[in-house]
Amino acid sequence: MAWLKASPLQERASLFPGPETGLTRSPFDSNGLPPQPSNANGLAPLSNDIAIRLTCNSTGIMAQLNRSTSTRQQELPQDIAAVNHIAISPHTEGSADSTPHAASIQAAIEHAAHLLPSQGPIRIFIHHNTLHAFEDEPFEDAVVHARDVYGCNPYIPENEYRKKYASGRIRLDDITSVLKEDLGERADESIAGVCTRLELRAGMLQYPLRTGTDPELRWLIAETDALSRFSTDAPTEIKEKMIEETRHWVMRDFAPRSEHSGQRSASRHGLSEGLVAIIHQLGGGKIESWSETKWESLTLHLLWQCCRSGVHGIERFQPRETTSLRLREPLRQASGIDIDQLLNDNLIPFCAAFLDQGISHWPLPNRNQGFFRAYIELYRNSPPIDPWRAELPSILDRINESGETPLQVIEASLRELGVPESQWDAYLTETLLCLRGWAGMLWQMETNAEWTVAPAPPGTLLEYAAIRLLLERIAIQWVLREVLKDDGDLKTARKRVLHHLRHDPKVSVEQRSFTVFQLAQFLGFTPELLAGLSKDQWTELVREIEAFSDLERRRIFQQAFERRYRNQTLDAIITHNREPAPPLPPPRIQISCCLDDREESFRRHLEEIAPDCETFGVAGFYGVAMYYRGAADAHFVPLCPVVIKPQHYVREEVVYPLETSSRIRQETRKALGRTRHWLHTGSRSILGGAMTALLGTVASLPLVMRVLFPRLTSRTHRLFTSLIRPPMMTRLHLERREPAPGKENGHLGFTLDEMVTIGRRVLEDIGLTRNFAPLVILIGHGSSTQNNPHESAYDCGACGGNRGGPNSRALASILNDPRVRHRLAENGLTIPWETVFVGAYHNTCDDSVTYADLHQLPFSHREHFEYAREIIDEARRRNAHERCRRFVSAPLSITEEAALRHVEARSEDISQVRPELGHATNAVGIVGRRSRTRNLFMDRRAFLTSYDPTQDTPEGDILERILSAAVPVCAGINLEYYFSFVDSAGYGCGSKLPHNITSLLGVMDGAASDLRPGLPWQMVEIHEPLRVLFVVETTPEMLTKILNRNAVLRRLIENRWVQMSVLDPDSPEIQVYQGGAFHPYQPESSEIPEVARSQDWYRGWRDHLGYARITPKETVPTQAQAMESAGVS
């Protein structure tokens, strides 16, 4: 993990070239080398444009950014575009006319807002692409572009890729074929006559190039065996060849002559004096009889000398130009004072107070007047204690009296700071990105949080920008005047400050020559070859090496890594499909789960245990988009994907006979709740606190119990709460009488027509329109964890970060309804009367499964149900066991029973920061019939969506609606994990350990930091950053048709945010989408390990596993089957 902590700085160097960044720059950057003009490689036309702008002026990034956001808006789906419009609020619009630049400032704020993290209140965690704002750029450009904006890593560090290379997770042929594809015709061009570009780049990827500071390198050369032994990474044959050729060369061209003092040919290369010195240094004597080691040393000495003289005098290529427009960094270097630190100390508590949803007992005064007014009112009369803010009260007073609007304040600040109008946009963006977590939350609360306790009024972000700029102006003024004793004009301060700062170091000869020196050893550039190069050729060589920068190498590595996993996956699927699957008995149980990758293993185990069990995968809200309120809940919560806004309200109600007892329990709950709340708030006050504290010794009991015996404690707790929980017998208020849906009685639920539509749609989606089993179990899922602010991130993504139990229950009720069945049958979808649907809920953390409405189960189906429960219980045990292989704290030798206990304890343990591993390792999305992947071990890495191409319309309507839900959802999850992994500190929220819940909206590190969106390291720790690979069972033509219709899908796929391939419905052939078209995939291998059961494959192994085929040799009957077969016979 160490590298991850260091890495953010490494990348951040690009944005803020400061003194500390010099220490941590990545190897190649420390050469002072330009990173490859990263935007310029193999891109769509738009981005070539960017590259040019980038090199032209320093504001290019921002300018381009704004442009791209504005073009994006036209393409956005309606709902998102709608959100964008809210920003122009009535509140600020009125004042917009008062300044001529109002509109442009407002537009700038909106543009900037798109770059802010779009995570809303953490209570409902919705996975989304961290770089959603960049989606209309190709992935490789977007990550670099985002690096320039946020200063975050685009890929994992190079040495991590090298580890994967060393362990065979990336192979040489992956690297070369990716390089070939990347370079195209440029691959075979010769570089300075020493090798081809492909060879050079492959070599640079294959072997680690080390570098250091100049003194380090000088020490290395002088004091280590760098000049006497070849690098240990150098291949032996190259080493031998180089020594041999050098010996030959020296003997031929130098040795005889130097002995006879005829030095003509030697002086041509300026080598002779050096050579003589080296020969003497190595002991002199008769060089013909020299030992091999002496020759090795001589070779290296010569090589080093060639390299040094070769790179000498080559100028620096394209200096990096990404200077910040803000004065913060120059001022920090000049004065040692970080103005952002000053500002943040004031703004973080204020933002938190402004947004607070209920942690503080005393809400911010004047909050309802908006950010700007509240700030002014609060600080207008403040006595100046912090010297830098001494002027603030008088300035605020002036604003208050003159009635300036936030827009006017922004404009005044920009003018006073001397920002030219052309840069306002960029400057505002940079300003908002300073504290991007908080700014993002302000924006979210302003635009997207009407359901919270206290949403922010419109215009909040703009008002925040006004205050922030005002403070910035004051702080800069103060630093200039008081610390730097500079009384000049603020507008021209930038020039004065910059003038005195140190300039970027010159390019280092040591570093350049050492790089070539190493490469020569790996690729076999002999001293003779290098000595013969002209200056132009040397320039070409160095330029070429430096063009393949750290960033470029990581890009290629990433693609090679993805290629390996893609080929493994496709090979496995093809091989698996080549042999006909063994015939299966007609299904006795059908089980449908969410398409979640965590259900892959669960389904696999179910099928392994019972060949007569058929499983399906579907988006876990089961088509029932609703606001739901449970019998013991206070509020309605939306249970559906975020892109859908539910129209219907459903409540769970206690059955009529139990209503009285329910009411008593409810009153008890209420009384207990009030007491607890009183204790909670009281413990923070003076007198109440004294009372609770005096009795506090009692608290040691739950403390000790909870920490030492989590499972026992939670059982006791559950036993106790079961007395006050609503009675078990409840039902959903599903059916509506009134025409209009709403929250009130009579308006709750769906009409019969709506129910029919929902039922029909889900069954068609998963292709379950015939061959119904007598019992169909629909399982929703969620996760219960303790002490975990990110709890919602483990819940069902298709239910908008909530628990999907009510959805499966609702669908089961709908499909059991005879009227619905009747109507379905009229339309040709006949569900046999013998088939019964049961809703269930799978807790993916403790692997429990609970069933709904069992009291309605017909007597005829008891036996089926008991059979199903046996299978499910066995599958739970096996699933828990498979999951435990990933938990280091569970021994590898754990039994299935113990594994189940282990995961149960995890979910109830308050000290557990990894209650489950969530979607970590997700990498594949499969859309197709289960029969194509049944019995394929996919290591819990695949989203499995059921789809039957044989039942689709000729236009692919069903596939389109499946893909338009599944692809964005899976890509959102996948990319959020990708970015939270590649830069845990920048895109993710770092380690969970110091997290601190703030304003009930998010987490901070410690007591005052920026708000931290993204996933914590503990969640993504074992993830592998791979873009999700979709395998869709359809024809290329069909998919192309759909892509032409659907812009959202097209954007994700064409810009390579997801990888797409199609599996032919009738044959095991796969075509991969690349460069705008589908290309047939040639399998690399046709072997796949075969095992009798999953456990035989994963047992004893904690790391990632490849694919395997599960062929139950002789089905060992489980307890369930044994009982069953006994019962039948």
Add this chain to the structure above:
Amino acid sequence: MNVDQLFQLLGTVTVVVPVLLFTTIGLPMLGGTPWGEKMTARWTQVAVLTGLGACLGVLSLMLMYQRYDVPIEFGHWFALPREHTHFHLSFVFDRLSVPFAILTYVLVGVIGAFASRYLHREPGYHRFFLLHSMFLMGMVLATVAGTIETLFLGWELIGLSSALLVAFFHERTAPVINGQRIWSVYRVADAAFLVGALLMHHWKGQGDFEVLVDHIAWPVGHAIITPNQALVAGLLFLIAAAGKSALIPFSGWLPRAMEGPTPSSAIFYGALSVHLGTFLLLRISPLLDLSFLLSACVFLLGAATAIFAGMTARVQTDVKSAIAYASLTQVGLITAEIGLGFRYLALAHIIGHACLRTLQLVRAPNLLNDYHTLENAIGARLPRRPGLIERSISPQMQLNLYRFALERGYLDAGIRNWLVRPFLGFFKWCDSMEAKWTRLLSMSPHTHSESTPHSEWEEVK
């Protein structure tokens, strides 16, 4: 084995076990081969259980034999008879130290168990447990210390481990800055403590509490120094206590201390460390009896802190700061109780409060869930009304009070402005004078002491 020997044995075990634990964890780390995660946790567990057992043993013996003041001697380390000064290592088990030691063992043990899972796979796991054991060692030494020097030893260990744990995530800047901030406040407290201890030595030739309390078991006993001496020493100890317990004006560091991992925040700033100042006041309580003025100071400081923290706690918007200030409120109250002379009440208050806050802090990340559960139970949004004080004052006063609380009483800014700046200014002045002198004496133009970025700037100009 007679009772004395048994006391001696159990007392020794209580004191020695944490030291053994510290070396057991520390030495292999020094050699670069730390124990595995499980073994580290196991050692901690064994040590805590042994120490706790010994402590409970002492307690039951004390109850059985009605002996409330059991000294354990570790011998004289040096003595200067002519100067009437000596130093000896001794521990005392009495009605103050035994409950405190038991509390320490229980909480440290629980947090150890908690952390062994919470910090699983964290690169700093071993560092955490090393500091955790150092903290345990410091806590035990300080609580059962029989002389002021021993107390100081434990006091220092606690300070060091606290500061290092705050800066636990040292790859980020904020924790390091805050760790250093805490360290500097602790140094001020330490300086006051040390001067106080020196004065006591000066007056009595030794720092044993026994002499201070005239060989009578805590909390009775009277000091055998003059009231004025008591006032001077007592005020110094009060400054020390204020620094350690984050009383006014040092309160600013308490929320900053929440940078470390949750378990360490819980045990340090919710539970044990923050009460150490009050423990010191309890330990020297005979001094308070001597001087009414001193008692009044203690009471006033405590009451002021309680009011200030109570108000500040109301506006905190993050759960850890809210708990920190809530905790401080009670620490202020406890201090006030000590000032009023309620020793037992204060002791009970400390113990109850420490347990409660540990539980609250350890469960702090569960806040969202708790609020959700409460909302569901009540069936509505949680009521959030302004308090009595807020409602009964004028809007302008409300604003002023709110701002005062949000800015945490401007304590940090005040200290920076009125203490640190003049202090630094003075030393900068000394520095420049020194440079001038050196230049004058050496006749060379370029003799600079360490140059700050600031002076560099001036040079360039």
